[in-house]
Amino acid sequence: MTDPTEPTDPTGPVDPIGGTGGPAVEDPTAAAPLPPEAATHLEHPDTDRPVLMTATDLVAGYLPGVDILNGASLELRTGELVGIIGPNGAGKSTLIKTLFGLVPVRSGTVVLDGEDITSKPAHELVAQGVGYVPQTKNVFPSLTIEENLRMGIFLDPSKFDVRFERVVSLFPLLADRRKERAGLLSGGQRQMVAMGRALMTDPSVLLLDEPSAGLSPINQDEVFARIDEVKRAGVSVVMVEQNARKCLQIADVAFVLDQGRNAYTGTGRELLDDPTVIELYLGTLARDL
Secondary structure (H helix, E strand, C coil), X not given: CCCCCCCCCCCCCCCCCCCCCCCCCCCCCCCCCCCHHHCCCCCCCCCCCCEEEEEEEEEECCECCECCEEEEEXXXXXXXXXXXXXXXXXXXXXXXXXXXXXXXXXXXEEEECCEECCCCCHHXXXXXXXXXXXXXXXXXXXXXXXXHHHHCCCCCHHHHHHHHHHHHHHCHHHHHCCCCEHHHCCHHHHHHHHHHHXXXXXXXXXXXXXXXXXXXXXXXXXXXXXXXXXXXXXXXEEEECCCHHHHHHHCCEEEEEECCEEEEEECHHHHHHCHHHXXXXXCXXXXXX
């Protein structure tokens, strides 16, 4: 869920009929957040793959003197899906926006493929292979699906046909309904359009902010399945997600963020089975997974 201290994301196109749905609801069974002093840090579980993106000790916020991130760190390796979970107000969406250059960084660094990209503007990051899908207002509702996808490659329209074929191989529905207006689609279908448009730039890293927010359980399952396919197609993914259980089920590596700091790191399965993580962040229902 978007942090309550954050302003509305100004970067997405305006969607007068509601974007992908209403705000996500935090699990009422979750216990109180983990105190920062009790945080546990585990080693990154897979050191064989090359590091693609790192964020180190990020301190960032929207207003002077008000920090949302308080030393958050993250590591993404090639071919991984990294999940970021945590309680409301933990700074999850702020972290992913900071990676994409949308939030001022007070200290810390973001490095992509060996190059420092800290605070680079978003359009430069897109040119360097970073795609971003905001939580809401992420499609142009008055445009057709095909026109939305063309917006993702408007700087190099000659590559549309090749990129379009790649995208619809992951999201076949986009080919079948390419002439329909995006505003007529369901929330889950709009998320596919939004991800498809980001993939038209052929990114090496895809940043997803709450892709299941406001969706029905069936549409959530479909979106998570498609995200997993995107990763299997070779795109490394960083996903902030309010549905912590589903996130951990498909994440290769996951980070629990709490009060703007790292609390836990491990494989998705490790965190899904960790009694303390269950108690503090997932609720007792997670024991049945």
